[in-house]
Amino acid sequence: MYVKTEHDGFRYGVHHVQAAAEELVLWTKRGKWQKAERACMDAISGKVSPQQARDAFEEAAKEEGMIFPE
Numbered sequence: 903m904y905v906k907t908e909h910d911g912f913r914y915g916v917h918h919v920q921a922a923a924e925e926l927v928l929w930t931k932r933g934k935w936q937k938a939e940r941a942c943m944d945a946i947s948g949k950v951s952p953q954q955a956r957d958a959f960e961e962a963a964k965e966e967g968m969i970f971p972e
Contacts, residue, residue, distance in 0.1 A: 903956070904970035905963050913970040919945045919952055924957040929966045940961035 904913040905925060916922050923942040929935060941958035943949040963969050 903960060903963070904969040906970050916959065919955050922955060926959070926962065929962070929968065931962075931966045934958070934962040934965045 903916050905916060906912075906915050908928075912963065916925055919942050923939065923946070926935060926939050926942065929955050937963065938955070938958040940954040941950055945955035960969075
């Protein structure tokens with residue numbers, strides 16, 4: 903999944919759970935962010951699947967307005 907960056911027109915490819923967790927700390931909205939952060943940490947420790955973390959991260963990215971348009 904690609905998300906926007908602080909530089910207009912640039913995108914960042916989030917291809918694994920660690921990258922998603924690192925990207926989340928840069929965002930300001932904390933609604934779905936908390937669920938995504940927890941899902942990423944749980945995926946890193948093997949408690950949930952990477953797909954569950956991806957789904958939560960995508961929801962947080964949409965809420966934050968960070969999905970990079972295709």
